[in-house]
Amino acid sequence: MRRREALFLAAAGPTIARSQQLAGEPPGRIPPAAEIINASEMEAIARRRLDSAAYTAIADTGADRAAFDRITLRPRLMVSATNLDLGANLFGQPLFAPILAGPAGGQNRFHPEGELAMARGASKAKAVLIVSERSSVPLEKIAAESPGFWYQVFPEAGTTRAKIDLAVKAGCKAVCLTAGAGGTLHWAAIEGMRKDLAVPLLLKGVMSPDDARAAADHGLQGIVVSSYRGVPVPGMASPIETLPAIAEAAGSRLAVLIDGGFRRGSDVLKAIALGARAVIVTRPALWGLAAYGAAGVQQVLELLQSELARDMAMCGKPNLAAIDRATVRLHRR
Amino acid sequence: MRNWTAGRRQAIRAMAGFVAGSPLFGWQQDPFRDHSRVPKLEELLTGLDFEPVAYAKLPRWAYDYTAYGEGSEFTLRRNRQAFDWVRLVPGAAGSGQEPQTATTILGTPAAFPILVSPTAAHMQLHPDGEPATYQGATAASQTPMIVSNVASVPFEKIAPAAKGPLWFQLYPRQDVESNRELLDRVQAAGARAVVVTVDQQASVYERALHDRNLEAASLRRLTGGTRGAPRNPYRVPEGRLWYEWKLFDQLRPMIKVPMVAKGILTPEDALLCLEHGVDAIYVSNHGGRSLDYGPSSLEVLPEIVDAVRGRVPVLFDSGVRRGSDVLKALALGASAVCLGRIPRWGLAAYGVPGVQKILEIVQTEFKQAMAATGRSTLASIDRSLVRTDFP
Numbered sequence: 276m277r278r279r280e281a282l283f284l285a286a287a288g289p290t291i292a293r294s295q296q297l298a299g300e301p302p303g304r305i306p307p308a309a310e311i312i313n314a315s316e317m318e319a320i321a322r323r324r325l326d327s328a329a330y331t332a333i334a335d336t337g338a339d340r341a342a343f344d345r346i347t348l349r350p351r352l353m354v355s356a357t358n359l360d361l362g363a364n365l366f367g368q369p370l371f372a373p374i375l376a377g378p379a380g381g382q383n384r385f386h387p388e389g390e391l392a393m394a395r396g397a398s399k400a401k402a403v404l405i406v407s408e409r410s411s412v413p414l415e416k417i418a419a420e421s422p423g424f425w426y427q428v429f430p431e432a433g434t435t436r437a438k439i440d441l442a443v444k445a446g447c448k449a450v451c452l453t454a455g456a457g458g459t460l461h462w463a464a465i466e467g468m469r470k471d472l473a474v475p476l477l478l479k480g481v482m483s484p485d486d487a488r489a490a491a492d493h494g495l496q497g498i499v500v501s502s503y504r505g506v507p508v509p510g511m512a513s514p515i516e517t518l519p520a521i522a523e524a525a526g527s528r529l530a531v532l533i534d535g536g537f538r539r540g541s542d543v544l545k546a547i548a549l550g551a552r553a554v555i556v557t558r559p560a561l562w563g564l565a566a567y568g569a570a571g572v573q574q575v576l577e578l579l580q581s582e583l584a585r586d587m588a589m590c591g592k593p594n595l596a597a598i599d600r601a602t603v604r605l606h607r608r
Numbered sequence: 609m610r611n612w613t614a615g616r617r618q619a620i621r622a623m624a625g626f627v628a629g630s631p632l633f634g635w636q637q638d639p640f641r642d643h644s645r646v647p648k649l650e651e652l653l654t655g656l657d658f659e660p661v662a663y664a665k666l667p668r669w670a671y672d673y674t675a676y677g678e679g680s681e682f683t684l685r686r687n688r689q690a691f692d693w694v695r696l697v698p699g700a701a702g703s704g705q706e707p708q709t710a711t712t713i714l715g716t717p718a719a720f721p722i723l724v725s726p727t728a729a730h731m732q733l734h735p736d737g738e739p740a741t742y743q744g745a746t747a748a749s750q751t752p753m754i755v756s757n758v759a760s761v762p763f764e765k766i767a768p769a770a771k772g773p774l775w776f777q778l779y780p781r782q783d784v785e786s787n788r789e790l791l792d793r794v795q796a797a798g799a800r801a802v803v804v805t806v807d808q809q810a811s812v813y814e815r816a817l818h819d820r821n822l823e824a825a826s827l828r829r830l831t832g833g834t835r836g837a838p839r840n841p842y843r844v845p846e847g848r849l850w851y852e853w854k855l856f857d858q859l860r861p862m863i864k865v866p867m868v869a870k871g872i873l874t875p876e877d878a879l880l881c882l883e884h885g886v887d888a889i890y891v892s893n894h895g896g897r898s899l900d901y902g903p904s905s906l907e908v909l910p911e912i913v914d915a916v917r918g919r920v921p922v923l924f925d926s927g928v929r930r931g932s933d934v935l936k937a938l939a940l941g942a943s944a945v946c947l948g949r950i951p952r953w954g955l956a957a958y959g960v961p962g963v964q965k966i967l968e969i970v971q972t973e974f975k976q977a978m979a980a981t982g983r984s985t986l987a988s989i990d991r992s993l994v995r996t997d998f999p
Contacts, residue, residue: 279619279623282623306821310821312814312817312818313679313814343901344682345999346901347686347902347903348899348901348903349874349903350807350871350873350874350893350898350899350902351874351877352806352809352851352871352872352877353851353852353853353877353880354851355849355850355851355852356809356844356849357846357849357850359842359844359849361842371841372842539679539680539900539901541679545901580842580843581843582679583842584810584840584842584843584844585810585812585842585844586899586900586901588809588849589807589810589811589898589899589902590899604903606999607999608999
């Protein structure tokens with residue numbers, strides 16, 4: 276090759292192409308997981324990774340977001356937060372932070388390792404994972420990756436208690452019974468599921484103070500305020516809006532958890548201020564799973580933990596017990 | 609295909625053309641902006657007109673540094689919305705007198721109840737940095753300027769650049785004694801008040817992280833410095849988590865001039881400020897850069913003013929862009945209003961004349977708003993001037 280030919284080749288070569296500065300996110304680039312800055316960005320990466328059917332199943336509907344925009348935080352200054360502590364305790368189980376990874380069936384739709392990667396990521400982020408009864412991976416394998424896991428079931432005549440007993444045998448620390456989706460829920464049946472159960476039973480899908488009172492009356496240990504009823508109903512109130520009345524009805528009789536549209540640490544802080552003991556995030560964890568497997572799950576959960584910690588510091592609440600109703604202000608619009 | 613056996617000169621010409629179009633020279637073009645004409649200073653009519661000019665002239669990361677807010681920028685947006693929730697009620701056409709706008713803020717005389725907020729690193733915006741901002745502010749009826757603790761130029765080097773009043777803003781350091789030397793220096797150099805910023809204990813700018821990920825080493829330098837590596841398990845920057853109320857008691861003897869607490873957003877904290885010897889409350893959410901989903905400064909101003917009950921002046925910033933915004937804040941009880949992004953846009957867009965012009969635009973608008981609402985003195989500006997509809 277002659278010298279001038281070599282120069283021509285060099286000018287157009289990849290070495291020089293690299294010297295071009297990247298301006299914005301080039302289309303289709305998958306950045307390293309550490310560059311993901313918030314949950315919404317994780318969704319964008321998940322979208323690039325998934326086919327449209329899988330993505331549609333976990334796309335952000337934005338359904339419950341508007342309600343969070345009607346709640347502001349009240350920053351309280353000059354309270355030392357050098358001893359910041361997000362630790363919580365649910366039914367005797369210590370939590371690193373009041374953020375749990377929620378249940379979703381068939382996670383092999385989003386990542387080849389499915390629930391295993393989810394369990395590994397949650398575990399790395401020191402977060403409790405709630406495993407769906409419709410898991411694509413056997414419970415024992417998940418238990419090995421995420422020992423403090425919880426279990427979620429749908430009520431079905433006859434079979435539910437057997438499933439719960441298997442989960443307890445595999446080591447689950449609590450069971451969430453999802454109300455509404457598909458089957459009908461009878462309090463008598465719930466009592467049957469609760470009887471002699473070694474772990475706490477929570478009713479998931481509570482959206483009214485009456486249901487909260489009934490849950491307490493029937494001996495449940497906790498509820499999850501959640502609008503998940505199988506099909507989304509336009510115009511229905513968001514869980515975060517119904518939370519204050521439900522938390523009041525529950526009083527100290529029930530541990531109140533919540534899910535529905537949690538995307539930011541500030542959302543979690545609002546829920547704690549309005550009476551929740553902990554928050555369940557599902558879609559963001561699935562975005563992390565789809566985007567980067569276990570590393571993505573870990574990253575997105577840790578981002579939420581950090582955001583919550585920063586917001587607590589700036590509201591002058593260095594621990595969860597310090598968070599009170601005056602931490603937030605509710606707005607009409 | 610070219611005939612590569614051509615002569616040397618022809619080959620060089622082809623080579624030059626090829627290289628010019630190669631990615632090697634991609635850096636010369638900033639794909640984030642179109643290449644439109646920069647308007648003349650005289651063509652700009654409102655403060656808002658300066659932002660696109662600043663955008664066109666700045667590198668991406670420097671523009672972002674001025675523009676962004678904390679987290680999802682909810683509070684950044686709310687700061688502007690809040691001014692739409694306050695409407696001015698037109699009064700009687702007035703006496704036809706020229707509105708009287710001169711006032712004294714903590715002993716500092718000012719032609720208008722308007723100051724320049726402390727903002728960081730003006731050399732990002734213009735090679736002349738803070739001295740240029742100061743000259744522009746002084747040219748605009750001696751507008752008092754609050755010099756940031758993280759200015760590109762030391763206070764003593766800014767002070768000789770013009771004649772207008774200067775204040776100093778402090779980011780307190782945990783070893784309280786180590787603040788003394790700096791405070792002595794700036795007071796000796798003529799600072800007429802010290803603003804102690806106490807918000808932003810743990811703020812993160814997501815757009816800055818983006819820019820950092822995309823390579824801007826200059827920004828990494830800017831944000832990497834003072835915060836301190838996290839010792840907590842939540843990866844929260846440690847640098848400012850230690851803030852406590854006793855700080856004001858410790859700083860008080862070091863500050864011979866008025867001491868202002870900046871970042872107050874609740875009546876509770878305003879009252880605590882009074883207990884700790886603060887001479888003025890500065891209501892601010894740091895231009896939406898402190899706590900995401902915190903309130904707009906404007907919506908909490910009335911309740912703070914009510915709590916303070918006139919015992920000390922209340923300064924205000926965050927979201928002010930127009931003279932009418934200044935009037936709204938005064939009507940809700942602010943003694944004076946500070947402008948952060950406005951002079952930054954002026955400086956980035958046109959240097960000294962830009963700062964002067966953009967401040968004069970807001971000052972003129974303020975005067976016009978006073979006249980239009982029939983208020984000819986600052987004392988006559990009160991809550992009857994506005995109708996509020998905060999959500």
